[in-house]
Amino acid sequence: MDFLLNDEQQMLADSARRFIQDLHASSTTACFNGEASLWRQFAELGWLALPFSEDDGGLGGGLADTMVLLEELGRGRLAQPYVPTVVLGGGLLRRAAPALREQYLPALMAGELQLAVALDEHERAFDPRNTTLAARVEGDQLVLTGGKVCVVNGDRADLLLVVARSAGQPGDTEGLHVVVVDASAPGITRQPHRLVDGQQGAQVYFDQVRVAASAQVGAPGAAWPLLDTVLMEGLLAVGALALGGLTVLLDDTVEYSKTRRQFGVPIGSFQVLQHRMANMYMALEQTRSLLLAATLKTAAGDADARHAVHALKAQLGRGGRLIAQEAIQLHGGMGMTDELPIGHYFKQITAIDQWLGGADFHLQALGAIA
Amino acid sequence: MDLQVPASEASFRDQVRAFLADHLSDELREAGRLCTSVFAQVEQAMAWQRILHQQGWAAPHWPKEFGGTGWSVNQRAIFAEELVRAEAPPLIPMGLQMCGPCLIGFGSEAQQAEYLPRILSGEDFWCQGYSEPGAGSDLASLKTFAQSDGDDYILNGTKIWTTYAHHANRMFCLVRTRKDGKPQQGITFLLLDMNTPGITVEPIIGLDEVPEQCQVFFDNVRVAKANRVGEENQGWTVAKYLLTFERGGQDYAPGLRVQLERLKQIASRQQRATGTLREDSLWQYRLARCESDVLALDFTEKRIKSALSAGKNPGALSSMTKILGTELQQAISELAVDTLGAQALLWQPQALEPGSAVAPLGPEYALTVMPAYLNARACSIYGGSNEVQRGIIAKAVLGL
Numbered sequence: 001m002d003f004l005l006n007d008e009q010q011m012l013a014d015s016a017r018r019f020i021q022d023l024h025a026s027s028t029t030a031c032f033n034g035e036a037s038l039w040r041q042f043a044e045l046g047w048l049a050l051p052f053s054e055d056d057g058g059l060g061g062g063l064a065d066t067m068v069l070l071e072e073l074g075r076g077r078l079a080q081p082y083v084p085t086v087v088l089g090g091g092l093l094r095r096a097a098p099a100l101r102e103q104y105l106p107a108l109m110a111g112e113l114q115l116a117v118a119l120d121e122h123e124r125a126f127d128p129r130n131t132t133l134a135a136r137v138e139g140d141q142l143v144l145t146g147g148k149v150c151v152v153n154g155d156r157a158d159l160l161l162v163v164a165r166s167a168g169q170p171g172d173t174e175g176l177h178v179v180v181v182d183a184s185a186p187g188i189t190r191q192p193h194r195l196v197d198g199q200q201g202a203q204v205y206f207d208q209v210r211v212a213a214s215a216q217v218g219a220p221g222a223a224w225p226l227l228d229t230v231l232m233e234g235l236l237a238v239g240a241l242a243l244g245g246l247t248v249l250l251d252d253t254v255e256y257s258k259t260r261r262q263f264g265v266p267i268g269s270f271q272v273l274q275h276r277m278a279n280m281y282m283a284l285e286q287t288r289s290l291l292l293a294a295t296l297k298t299a300a301g302d303a304d305a306r307h308a309v310h311a312l313k314a315q316l317g318r319g320g321r322l323i324a325q326e327a328i329q330l331h332g333g334m335g336m337t338d339e340l341p342i343g344h345y346f347k348q349i350t351a352i353d354q355w356l357g358g359a360d361f362h363l364q365a366l367g368a369i370a
Numbered sequence: 371m372d373l374q375v376p377a378s379e380a381s382f383r384d385q386v387r388a389f390l391a392d393h394l395s396d397e398l399r400e401a402g403r404l405c406t407s408v409f410a411q412v413e414q415a416m417a418w419q420r421i422l423h424q425q426g427w428a429a430p431h432w433p434k435e436f437g438g439t440g441w442s443v444n445q446r447a448i449f450a451e452e453l454v455r456a457e458a459p460p461l462i463p464m465g466l467q468m469c470g471p472c473l474i475g476f477g478s479e480a481q482q483a484e485y486l487p488r489i490l491s492g493e494d495f496w497c498q499g500y501s502e503p504g505a506g507s508d509l510a511s512l513k514t515f516a517q518s519d520g521d522d523y524i525l526n527g528t529k530i531w532t533t534y535a536h537h538a539n540r541m542f543c544l545v546r547t548r549k550d551g552k553p554q555q556g557i558t559f560l561l562l563d564m565n566t567p568g569i570t571v572e573p574i575i576g577l578d579e580v581p582e583q584c585q586v587f588f589d590n591v592r593v594a595k596a597n598r599v600g601e602e603n604q605g606w607t608v609a610k611y612l613l614t615f616e617r618g619g620q621d622y623a624p625g626l627r628v629q630l631e632r633l634k635q636i637a638s639r640q641q642r643a644t645g646t647l648r649e650d651s652l653w654q655y656r657l658a659r660c661e662s663d664v665l666a667l668d669f670t671e672k673r674i675k676s677a678l679s680a681g682k683n684p685g686a687l688s689s690m691t692k693i694l695g696t697e698l699q700q701a702i703s704e705l706a707v708d709t710l711g712a713q714a715l716l717w718q719p720q721a722l723e724p725g726s727a728v729a730p731l732g733p734e735y736a737l738t739v740m741p742a743y744l745n746a747r748a749c750s751i752y753g754g755s756n757e758v759q760r761g762i763i764a765k766a767v768l769g770l
Binding site: 005282288289300318364 | 658
């Protein structure tokens with residue numbers, strides 16, 4: 001068992017941290033969310049090619065490498081679409097048939113193609129198996145009809161990977177498809193919006209959208225296992241993003257409590273606050289442990305990897321929320337302003353908590369298999 | 371980063387399992403299963419220690435030259451994990467985990483030669499004289515006074531929460547040898563023979579009706595200065611060293627995992643109108659909260675071992691695992707009570723004695739749940755209360 005970063009991972013972490021520090025030093029923007037030039041720099045740094053195989057022109061990085069980068073991105077107040085494009089969309093595409101990989105992956109790695117995975121639907125509790133968006137099979141075409149909500153990066157995505165159903169009932173794993181759709185295809189309406197944490201997204205409506213049946217990832221009507229695999233990686237990814245932000249929330253809060261004086265002393269000298277910060281610290285370390293457990297178990301194909309992934313996502317909603325809420329409380333009124341970075345991190349963990357299923361969903365899932 | 375276990379560790383685990391299959395008798399396993407405290411029944415625990423000692427495995431964490439095993443950090447963890455899985459009664463820690471490491475770190479050669487072999491063999495049974503009625507979390511305010519008298523000290527005062535003092539023939543304790551200056555600077559670490567005239571032991575009956583704790587009184591007890599560990603007035607250094615062992619010398623996750631497995635089996639025997647409690651979504655939700663926390667703690671402990679293996683001092687992290695481990699212990703014991711409901715109220719301590727002739731009125735598991743719940747309330751108090759541990763994290767880790 002080895003929990004240390006290898007040399008390459010350490011270099012990746014260091015260079016990402018330096019890059020992001022320089023970025024903030026050269027700008028007063030609180031949160032980088034729309035800059036196309038930044039995304040191209042990501043491509044130049046090789047970050048967009050990280051998880052793709054060398055055969056596909058990528059760097060052949062492992063899961064742990066991606067997590068190292070994402071933790072830094074999470075620290076960095078960069079609401080960039082790395083998870084929707086590279087981890088989720090890219091995770092699906094790199095498991096697609098060769099024709100789709102050749103068609104899309106080079107552009108993705110070059111920073112010229114953005115993706116979004118259309119998963120959640122109106123008035124349906126989170127569960128990818130709960131999909132109702134209809135995929136009607138007509139000859140060698142699929143016809144999509146229905147709506148998707150909160151499609152992260154859905155406004156800017158060039159391609160949408162749409163989870164749809166051709167058979168079975170909501171809740172069934174059978175009958176699911178992952179369809180690759182050009183975002184500008186006839187019949188698609190997008191309503192762009194911001195997300196609470198500075199990301200961009202869209203509600204997307206499909207009205208008789210026709211797609212070639214070959215534009216699918218995974219087995220037609222039986223795409224669940226592949227989708228499930230990629231969603232597990234997505235959960236790890238948001239865990240790493242969250243961990244980066246949570247680390248800053250604790251650091252900033254401890255630092256603030258050492259300088260902020262009330263009653264003639266630093267507020268960090270009060271035992272009641274010390275114990276609350278000790279709780280934040282333990283929640284952070286437990287989150288770090290679960291990210292490590294989930295990443296390494298998934299990479300190793302362990303039988304109980306899924307337990308660890310559910311536990312990680314649940315921990316983001318329990319421990320992560322605790323850290324973020326306590327950070328605001330201990331900052332007092334300043335914590336409620338838009339002036340401090342902690343506000344951004346609070347919103348980041350709030351968004352991540354609800355993305356890809358909240359803590360309750362994942363605790364129930366864990367309880368059912370534990 | 372990876373989870374690969376070296377082949378040598380996998381074969382070591384097999385070796386331990388084979389040994390346990392051969393040497394851990396049904397009677398000892400019963401004692402382990404019926405144990406509702408961190409302190410097992412003395413008779414069975416000592417019997418098990420003698421078996422391990424014959425194999426040379428009684429104190430794996432001691433240096434080899436003092437009778438340890440020379441195992442790696444990971445091998446020691448595997449050994450401890452297999453003991454828990456096999457439901458072996460836990461060894462009594464005061465000698466092996468506390469006094470022994472102290473003597474190895476601070477004792478004279480004569481003290482090491484005299485006491486360490488007797489700790490390993492179980493000939494000596496140690497108790498720990500730290501807390502006093504007026505000195506709990508504020509341990510440094512202890513008042514038991516050792517008056518210098520030539521080559522001896524004369525002790526007066528009292529110690530409390532002295533686990534198993536009524537079984538012990540020896541005590542290691544902290545006494546005051548100076549009343550001026552900072553409280554920490556006037557403390558001395560002493561070894562006592564419990565048969566010395568002037569020592570009285572009064573057992574204290576606990577919530578679980580077991581006399582596990584004691585109060586010990588010293589009335590002009592004469593102790594040779596040769597029984598001092600370290601220098602006079604330097605006992606606090608020894609005490610702090612020992613407390614790190616007391617808090618961080620063990621992994622909590624393996625034992626907690628065994629408890630969760632047992633709890634799942636119990637829940638699957640509780641029928642609801644439809645299905646069992648094990649299938650109930652609210653019960654599963656509560657289970658999942660514990661499972662998730664135990665998994666996290668397991669990896670937190672693995673990270674600490676990884677740091678130890680790399681020669682780093684994990685420092686205040688032992689405070690963190692003490693808090694997390696004990697609070698989870700309490701949460702799991704609470705879930706166990708809730709799982710059994712009114713069945714957990716059955717109180718039949720005689721049936722909990724290993725080898726007892728009293729038959730349990732109902733399943734054996736129902737007898738242990740409540741005493742374990744009551745006993746677990748202590749774990750956030752002993753070994754430095756969890757409030758003290760949070761203070762240590764704030765100070766040592768967060769720099770507050």
